[in-house]
Amino acid sequence: MTQAAARHWDEWQRRRTPGRFADWADHPYVFQRLCAHAFGDPACDFFDFIQNSLPELANAHVLSLCCGDGAFEQSMLERGVFGRVTGLDVSPERVRVGQERVHALGGELAARMKLHCDDVNHADLGSGRYDVVFAKSALHHIENLEHALPAMVRCLKPDGVLVTIDFFGPTRFQWTEEQLRARSWFWRHRVPAALRLDEQGQPIPEIGRPDLEAMIAMDPSEAVRSGELHALLTRQFEPIHDIALGGALLNLLLYGDIVNRFDPDKEAHRAVIAEAFELERLLMEFGVLDSDFRLIIARPRPSGNSPASVPKESFLRRLARRWGHPP
């Protein structure tokens, strides 16, 4: 499984086309809207939010899991959010590209960033070593959460903190009925016809649930246990912030290469994205859609202090709470 995932990500790194968006949140206008919704301030991004919440991390030693080529971590160092980063990724090619880029930078920034090849499913992360565990688009690739989550707790110093920005949506992208219905309606009724064509002018097919066998053959680590991740993570870590970033509609709307059809400089394209955000927020508010992506800042729970599981509030009860009628 891990070998196959490593091969997939090696190949992904080799095929990466500079200047093209890799996913929905790569798109600058989407990123701007996402941050505005998440932090209530269009001028605040992830870097600012983490820095404002935990200014002491400017000197922190950070372990970054599934760091890829470490480009985001490098920005964290450049923006003064973190002090020093040790990154781990299973893909030798991604690590090699990251190491070369960091090496070419030279100077004190290069000295503050080390990348290694390792498998988070089995890696020994040590004990009491790091001030922060950072995981961006990372934990949803981990199958052996029974090893990784306790290892993440163990490797933190006392007062250490977890910062994760990740996908917590349906395991192996088996989208909910509500997601597919919302996406299909929006695609057919609110996206202009020209944007529903690919670069060759062919109609882009509707999104469905991916075939499991094909998905596992392509990348067995993709969303391998993402549907369980939030419950398992919050059993070991107590959130200080757990921020819904959305994505249950937006990620599907702009899935794969579709995001590249939306030109950030075209007002009409931005208007479609803005409207999709509005609908997504409304459906989240009414409990029809969950937030597939979340930013969580958390501390390890004192051992044996797992929270009692809280039953999910029903859609009707939430509607009633919102509009002031009994369910």
Ligand SMILES: C[S@@+](CC[C@H](N)C(=O)[O-])C[C@H]1O[C@@H](n2cnc3c(N)ncnc32)[C@H](O)[C@@H]1O
């Ligand atoms: C979606 S990418 C995210 C990369 C980076 N964190 C970012 O946000 O750009 C997922 C990364 O997880 C890595 N990965 C997958 N399974 C892994 C494992 N078992 N151990 C370590 N890294 C893994 C992949 O090689 C890939 O670089």
